[in-house]
Amino acid sequence: MERKSPLDLNLEQFFFDIAGIATFTFRYIGSLFRNRFEGREFISQCYRTGYQSLLLIGITAIILGLVLTIQIRPILAGLGAEAWLPNMIFISVVTEMGPVIFALLFAGKVGSGIGAELSSMRVTEQIDAMEVSATNPFNYLVVTRVSATTIMLPILVFFGDMLAFFGSFIGLRAYSEISFKLFYSRAFSEFYFSDMFPATIKTIFFGFFIGIIASYMGYYSGRGTEGVGKAANAAVVASSLVIFLIDLVAVQLTDILTF
Amino acid sequence: MENNRIIQVSNLHKSFGDKTVINGVDLELFAGENLVVLGKSGTGKSVIMKCIVRLMQPDAGTIHVFGTDVLKAGEKELNRIRTRIGYLFQEGALYDSMSVRENLKFPAKRNAHLRRLSNKELDEIIERNLESVGLIDAIDKWPSELSGGMKKRAGLARSLMLSPEMIIYDEPTTGLDPYTSDAINDLIIKIREEYKTAAVIITHDIKCARRTSDRMVILNDGKIIANGKFEELRAAPDEQVKLFFI
Missing domain, CATH: 3.40.50.300 (P-loop containing nucleotide triphosphate hydrolases)
Known part of the structure; x- marks a missing residue:
């Protein structure tokens, strides 16, 4: 099955891709339990997708916490509700902003990388070479990458949340004499660990679909160097769209289940 | 016939x-x-x-x-x-994230009749195949360091790893x-005879x-x-x- 042309804005291509991604997902699940797990490649992918994204997520997270605090503080101060600032920032970052923003960054960095890499392997016949030597390129290339993104994104988001929290403290500290202990106690005063579950489950789905979509776009990319660029581009665009769709569904589900 | x-x-x-x-x-x-x-x-x-x-x-x-x-x-x-069947692709199709040695090891490690071999035995087969194609000196090089002809020879050495009965060039x-x-x-011609x-x-x-x-x-x-x-x-x-x- 070869994609006709990634990012073609026609209805036929859209449904072709939806069906392709669904088939790809079932194939991943089947492969995960049926075939030998490529442990070394999985660890290598965890390193590439997770560890090598730490700096990007870390810097963004600190800036996110800092900027949110600097912008919201005067508004809350005007309402006499400055004491609520740590709690408000923490809840908004952990439940919504952190997962979505970090997932979008992850899609841009890791998704495009996976799309381009697999597409390039397709163009240079490396995937064909694996197939004709009776090895399983899907198992080696796709299962490891999707598993790595599924596991690493929640860890990165947790790491980013903590740094955003720290960034927020720095932002507030610049304007007041608040101690870290007080900031911490206010941030967690109305926050329960159960609040983290929907966000964590959401990020697992974000990571999974970033991996699946990027792998699909690369694995079935068009031939030639143009195909590589299109696969990378399509991986980011489609993943970003799916992140918002999953977020929308997750918010509705959380709302229904909470009440 | x-x-x-x-x-x-x-x-x-x-x-x-x-x-x-x-x-x-x-x-x-x-x-x-x-x-x-x-x-x-x-x-x-x-x-x-x-x-x-x-x-x-x-x-x-x-x-x-x-x-x-x-x-x-x-x-x-x-x-x-x-x-x-061994298959030599037009550009060699070497896995560019692996060295020449790893390229040859990759199919061998994933096929039943060679999987049981120790690393030492496998290395011996790899070295023998690379010697056959005159590329033993490039064993630890990366595909990006090889010329077009060397890539084809390395690809041929890799296709010989599973002891094929026929090769497609x-x-x-x-x-x-x-x-x-x-x-x-x-x-x-040499590969056919050997x-x-x-x-x-x-x-x-x-x-x-x-x-x-x-x-x-x-x-x-x-x-x-x-x-x-x-x-x-x-x-x-x-x-x-x-x-x-x-």
Whole structure:
């Protein structure tokens, strides 16, 4: 099955891709339990997708916490509700902003990388070479990458949340004499660990679909160097769209289940 | 002769959209034989080979390899057939995230009959194969450090890892200078003698065809228009065939 042309804005291509991604997902699940797990490649992918994204997520997270605090503080101060600032920032970052923003960054960095890499392997016949030597390129290339993104994104988001929290403290500290202990106690005063579950489950789905979509776009990319660029581009665009769709569904589900 | 048949392709058809690339091709390969498929670029030589190892699905026709219908074979059966076939891709198709050693180790580590070997035994096979293709000095180099000819030789060494009974060479001399082309042609002959393999060599290089073929077929407009030994075909009166020898 070869994609006709990634990012073609026609209805036929859209449904072709939806069906392709669904088939790809079932194939991943089947492969995960049926075939030998490529442990070394999985660890290598965890390193590439997770560890090598730490700096990007870390810097963004600190800036996110800092900027949110600097912008919201005067508004809350005007309402006499400055004491609520740590709690408000923490809840908004952990439940919504952190997962979505970090997932979008992850899609841009890791998704495009996976799309381009697999597409390039397709163009240079490396995937064909694996197939004709009776090895399983899907198992080696796709299962490891999707598993790595599924596991690493929640860890990165947790790491980013903590740094955003720290960034927020720095932002507030610049304007007041608040101690870290007080900031911490206010941030967690109305926050329960159960609040983290929907966000964590959401990020697992974000990571999974970033991996699946990027792998699909690369694995079935068009031939030639143009195909590589299109696969990378399509991986980011489609993943970003799916992140918002999953977020929308997750918010509705959380709302229904909470009440 | 019948029992020695490795490949039997019958009435093969393949189109891409409106363009018919293969139009009723019949092809046979026998044990120990070097068969050259000669044809201009874009005439579907590679398509036939990709159908033989089922990287592509033909529109019609049958393909038997080692007596098994490849197009009806299940995954395990297909993989068993593929382990008996070596495939040298046009650009070598080396895995660029692995060194030459790792490239050779990759298929071996994932196939049942070699998986049980110790790393030392496996390294010995890798070194022997690289010595056969004259590339032992490049064992720890990366594909990006190799020239075009070296990549092809490394790709050939990798395809020998599973001790294939036949090898498919996809344009082995394309893009190489005359000196390196000669070296690759010599290597194809050497590999046949050393490893007792049959081979299908697809090429548009008449010099390569002359040097390496026991028998050759000429592909034109999706059909085989001539079949025989090089010298017989060169002396053929058919104008269409003569064009390939000019």
